[in-house]
Each structure stands twice: as structure tokens, then as C-alpha cells.
Amino acid sequence: MSGSPKLAVQFEGVSKVLAGRQILDKLSFDVREGETFVIIGYSGTGKSVTLRHMVGLMAPDEGSIRVENEEITTMSRRELEIMRRKFGVLFQSGALIAWLTLFENVELPLLEHTKMSRKKRAEIVQEKLEIVNLWQDREKYPAEISGGMKKRAGLARALALDPGIVLYDEPTSGLDPVIANEIDKLINRLKREHHMTQIVVTHDMDSAFEIGDRIGMFYKGSMIQIGTPEEIQSSTIPEVQHFITGGREGAISRRANTAVIRGVAPGMLSQRSLEAIESEAPVATAEQGYVLLSEEEAAAAALQPQEETEGPVDTAGPRNATPSLEPEETDA
Amino acid sequence: MSWTDNVITRALKGAGFTLVLLLEAIGHSTQIWRRRRAIFTQMHVIGTQSIPIASFFMLLIGMVFALQVGIEFARFGQTNLVGLVLVAAMVRELGPWMVGFVLIARVGSSMAAEIGTMQVAEEIDALEVMSINPASFVVMPRIVALSIMGPVLTVIGTLVGIVGGGIVSNLQLGVTWSDYLRFAEDGAEALDIYWGLLKSFVFSIVSGSVACAIGMKTSGGAVGVGRASRNTVVLSLTLVVFFNYLLTSFYRIVKMFVSGVL
Ligand SMILES: Nc1ncnc2c1ncn2[C@@H]1O[C@H](COP(=O)(O)OP(=O)(O)O)[C@@H](O)[C@H]1O
Ligand SMILES: [Mg+2]
Numbered sequence A: 001m002s003g004s005p006k007l008a009v010q011f012e013g014v015s016k017v018l019a020g021r022q023i024l025d026k027l028s029f030d031v032r033e034g035e036t037f038v039i040i041g042y043s044g045t046g047k048s049v050t051l052r053h054m055v056g057l058m059a060p061d062e063g064s065i066r067v068e069n070e071e072i073t074t075m076s077r078r079e080l081e082i083m084r085r086k087f088g089v090l091f092q093s094g095a096l097i098a099w100l101t102l103f104e105n106v107e108l109p110l111l112e113h114t115k116m117s118r119k120k121r122a123e124i125v126q127e128k129l130e131i132v133n134l135w136q137d138r139e140k141y142p143a144e145i146s147g148g149m150k151k152r153a154g155l156a157r158a159l160a161l162d163p164g165i166v167l168y169d170e171p172t173s174g175l176d177p178v179i180a181n182e183i184d185k186l187i188n189r190l191k192r193e194h195h196m197t198q199i200v201v202t203h204d205m206d207s208a209f210e211i212g213d214r215i216g217m218f219y220k221g222s223m224i225q226i227g228t229p230e231e232i233q234s235s236t237i238p239e240v241q242h243f244i245t246g247g248r249e250g251a252i253s254r255r256a257n258t259a260v261i262r263g264v265a266p267g268m269l270s271q272r273s274l275e276a277i278e279s280e281a282p283v284a285t286a287e288q289g290y291v292l293l294s295e296e297e298a299a300a301a302a303l304q305p306q307e308e309t310e311g312p313v314d315t316a317g318p319r320n321a322t323p324s325l326e327p328e329e330t331d332a
Numbered sequence B: 001m002s003w004t005d006n007v008i009t010r011a012l013k014g015a016g017f018t019l020v021l022l023l024e025a026i027g028h029s030t031q032i033w034r035r036r037r038a039i040f041t042q043m044h045v046i047g048t049q050s051i052p053i054a055s056f057f058m059l060l061i062g063m064v065f066a067l068q069v070g071i072e073f074a075r076f077g078q079t080n081l082v083g084l085v086l087v088a089a090m091v092r093e094l095g096p097w098m099v100g101f102v103l104i105a106r107v108g109s110s111m112a113a114e115i116g117t118m119q120v121a122e123e124i125d126a127l128e129v130m131s132i133n134p135a136s137f138v139v140m141p142r143i144v145a146l147s148i149m150g151p152v153l154t155v156i157g158t159l160v161g162i163v164g165g166g167i168v169s170n171l172q173l174g175v176t177w178s179d180y181l182r183f184a185e186d187g188a189e190a191l192d193i194y195w196g197l198l199k200s201f202v203f204s205i206v207s208g209s210v211a212c213a214i215g216m217k218t219s220g221g222a223v224g225v226g227r228a229s230r231n232t233v234v235l236s237l238t239l240v241v242f243f244n245y246l247l248t249s250f251y252r253i254v255k256m257f258v259s260g261v262l
Helices: A047-054 A077-086 A102-113 A118-131 A147-159 A177-194 A205-211 A229-233 A238-244 A271-278 A295-306 B003-031 B036-046 B048-075 B079-120 B123-129 B134-171 B177-185 B190-216 B221-258
Strands: A007-018 A021-032 A036-040 A062-067 A087-090 A165-169 A197-201 A214-219 A222-227
Touching: A007 A047, A007 A197, A021 A036, A021 A047, A021 A062, A021 A197, A021 A222, A036 A177, A036 A205, A047 A062, A047 A165, A047 A197, A077 A087, A087 A147, A087 B123, A102 A118, A102 A147, A118 A147, A147 A165, A147 A177, A177 A197, A177 A205, A197 A205, A205 A229, A214 A229, A214 A238, A222 A229, A222 A238, A229 A238, B003 B134, B003 B190, B036 B048, B036 B079, B036 B134, B048 B079, B048 B134, B079 B123, B079 B134, B079 B177, B079 B190, B079 B221, B123 B134, B134 B177, B134 B190, B190 B221
Parallel strands: A036 A197, A036 A214, A087 A165, A165 A197
Antiparallel strands: A007 A021, A007 A062, A214 A222
16 A cells, blocks of 8 residues: 555454453454544454454453554553543444433533533534434434434534544444435545544445445454455455355345354344344254355244244343354364 | 352452442542532432332331330330330431332332443443543432432431321320320430431442442343342342441440440
């Protein structure tokens, strides 16, 4: 690449064990200033954990993390607080404060960290809420709005202090295609007009190709490939190919796709497919290699062994605790 | 590591976390004025809205207590003394911990669930990322509100309980109001009243920080939130009866000291 672009974030050999599992395994990658860096990868493998390391919510067992050339792993709590102001973070579910209205949620960082007048704050809140098209809903509480609106409001809040780096955890998941496209456009606009560095975790491949300057495929704790959308699209690495096609030979996945691989590698799982897995239905075994199911097939498979009971599949329990999703080695 | 070691380590870790969180919240009490809106909201939820249930509780406890004591005292023709015993028991014991129990059931459990939900929904993380300390933004207003409203409710509850005892004494035991009140006055001295308030202050701090700490440590979705709420009630009740014993023992020593025995 041309010259040596300034780096916003650098991970070097970052490892982390959580609950006895190696979630990050010598993870290394750089994010350049002003670029949109997309992290793709299977659910429950550690992409959110990676983002949490970036803002110091989690500390690595080993390795170095630098933000604008400052090592953050050795920072004190106070230093971290200052460092974090460089970031705006959009959490997976929006993470709005339940007892504050949308207006108050977006106003919160301004209220806490600036000495702006009420009028000035209101102006900024209006500007940010208009960006995400929620100004008319400013008096609503988080419980009164849809998931997509929560995400957009979360984004408005993340942008409130005009951060240099914005992190997005699955910004388009759970949104309808039109809103998802709006978010993609917004991310591109923030890059174009505000030169923000943006790091986006997603498994929405449409979105990844639309917004990404570079895409990194996260797999088993590290990046198995980092490249431009074109490079990723024509990747020869089987795991990357498999992921971006959603398991369908030769096809780039579209938004609605669903692939279930049981005992091999976790796929992009819809709720129904997850139920199929959790119900221990004999969908496929590791010996069979990749076995892909459509959503209907997965649902049918889930029902097969328990036709007598006909009850809803029990999905109680921690969302993330899906040990059956652990990737296992296969002889590809 | 054996099973007991494991339990002990976890208990110590939990206690340590709770204590640190409480100290942090106390450290942030410099921001009381800034967070006055949150504190007033909590005082309303914790205090004002608890008045009916706490009063109902204490009224009936006062009534039952007076009846039971009345049955015994009647054997010695001393029914007049019901007020004295009732007030002593209400001010020193029943008031502080029955109100404490009401607050644990009504407020502590929901506080843990609320904060637990925030943790599970990444709201606590979002605060951290925005460099807003949850100990200041979430925990401090709740503990401050609880430690103000706990004693206030205890005063209200104790008075209602004494009235309840009076009603029963008057209607069922045949004690006149003036006799009841005359002896009731002797039931508690200033030290007793201060001690009762101290107790309810301690109970409020204990149950408030337990609820917040367990809430902050919640993981595992809706199931985890339910568990947090349940653990909060069990642990707070246990700690409150334990601290109550300590405080009563301490009270005895102070009382002996004051009256010159020691
Ligand atoms: N605080 C934690 N303690 C223990 N395990 C965790 C913690 N956070 C995440 N994990 C585990 O790490 C794995 C990766 O999680 P995550 O990064 O959320 O996945 P995703 O790639 O879908 O974002 C999951 O198996 C999750 O259960
Ligand atoms: Mg995630």
C-alpha cells in the first residue's frame, strides 16, 4: 500500500482465554486512520470480545493493543477513561439507558463530559438524532421503540462527542433490508464527510462488501485473511470462501441466507437453526463433513426426534453458552 | 481445590467486590447534587411507594404482637404494660428489620434485576465506554436513596406499629389509650431510637450494596437476571439478620456503659 498510513488501532499477538476457552489466539491486525475495517466471522467466536479489548473493557492475557500509538493494556482506569473518549461504540442491542428518553440518552455523554449550555446540547442532540432519522421520536423511551430504532439511537449516542473512531457491533443484524442499507449508507457518509475510522463487526456480507475498505476474516481466535473486498471475494482459503458464500458453492450470500453446520463449524444461525442444534437433532455429524441445511430443513430436523412432545424447543439458558457451536477440526 | 475452598473463595471475592463497589459509590457521593434527579426518582420508588405496604405490615405486626403479649400479661393482671413492651420491641427490633425485610423484598430484588438487565443488555458496558462510572451513575443514587428512605420508613413503620398495638390494646384488651401511651413512653429512650435508626441505616446500606453488586455481576440473559434477583433476597436477608444480631450485642454493651455497669 502507499506510504505508511497512520494507524488508528493495532493488535499484536493478543490472546485471551475466557471460561477455559481460547477466544483470542495471537490475534494481530491493524486498522488505518480513516478507513472502514470490517471484521467478519462466525457467531460466538470472539468478534465482540475483540471489540471489548479495543476499548479496554477486557484486558488481554498477553499481547499488545495500541490506539493511536498508545499502548492501552497497561493504562490505569483514569487513563482508560480519557482514551475511551476517542471512541464511539454502537453495541449489538443499542445499550440505551432504559430510564432515559432517546433525547436524554444522546444528551448523556454531552452532559457528563462537556460544559455545554442546555441550548447547545439540544442542538447537537437534534443534529445526531436527525442523522439517524429519529428526531421525531426523541421523547420515547427505549422500551417503546423497535430493535432497529434502538440501534440507530445507539449510533446517535455513539456519535454525540464526534469520536475519531467508531465501533459497530453487528449494526445491521436484525434490521430490515431497507434500514440495513440506510445504516450502510450512513457509515459510508461518516467516512466520506467526517473521515472517521470505523470498525464494523458483521456477518452481513452485503454490508461488508458495501462499506469495507478492508475486510478481516476472524476464525479460531485470529485473522485468517485480511484484504480488500475484492481479495476476500476471490479468496482461495476454504474457510473464507465457505463463510462468504454462506456455504453455497459459488454464491455470495444474500441477506436472508441461513446455513447450519452441525459439529463442524458454527454458521450464520437463525433462531430456528439454533434451536435445531440445541435440541440435539441428528442433523449431521463431524464425520459427514459440511452438511448444510436450509432454514426449513433445519426446523424439520429439529422436530423429528420429538414429534410426540410437540412442545416448543427449550432455548432457555445463556445465549452465548452454546458449546455445541465450538468449531471442531475437519480434514478439509 | 476442594469444594469448600471454592465456595469460600467465591464468597470472599463477592464480599470484596461488594465492598469495593460500596466504597466507590461513597467516593462518588460528591456528585450527589449533580445526580439529584436520579436520587429523587429512586427515593420515590424506594420510599414513597413502599409506605403503604410497610405500613400495612407494621400495623398488623403491632396488632398481633400486642395480642400475644396481652394474653400473657393478662395472667398477671398487667395488660397495661403492653404498650411498654411493644414500644421497646418495635423501636429496637421489629421496626428496623421488618421494614428492612419489606425493602429487600420490594426494592432489593427489583434493583438487582434492573441492574442485572442493564449488565446483560450491555448498558453497563456502554456507560464504561462513555467513561461514565456505573458506581456513580447507577449505584450511588440507589444506595443514597435507600439509606435515606430506610430510616424514614422505619420511623413511619414503627409509629404505625405502635398505633396498631394501641388499637388492639384498646378494643380487645380493654386498655385505655391514656394508659397505653403513658407506659408506651417508657418503652424507649433516646438511645433506643438512635439505635433503631442506626440499624435501619446499616440494613439499607447492606441490602443496597448487595443488590447493586449482584446486579453488576449478572451474566446469562433472562435466567441470570432471575438468579440475581433471587440471590439478592436470600443474601440480603441473611446479612440483615446477622448484622442485626451484631448490632443488638453492641447495643447491650453501649447500654451497660451508659448506665454505668461497665
Ligand atoms: N465475559 C465473558 N466470560 C466468559 N466467556 C465469555 C465472556 N464474554 C464472551 N465470552 C465467550 O466468548 C465467546 C465469544 O463471544 P463473542 O465475542 O460475544 O462472540 P461473537 O463473535 O458472536 O461476537 C462466546 O463463546 C462467549 O460465550
Ligand atoms: Mg457479538
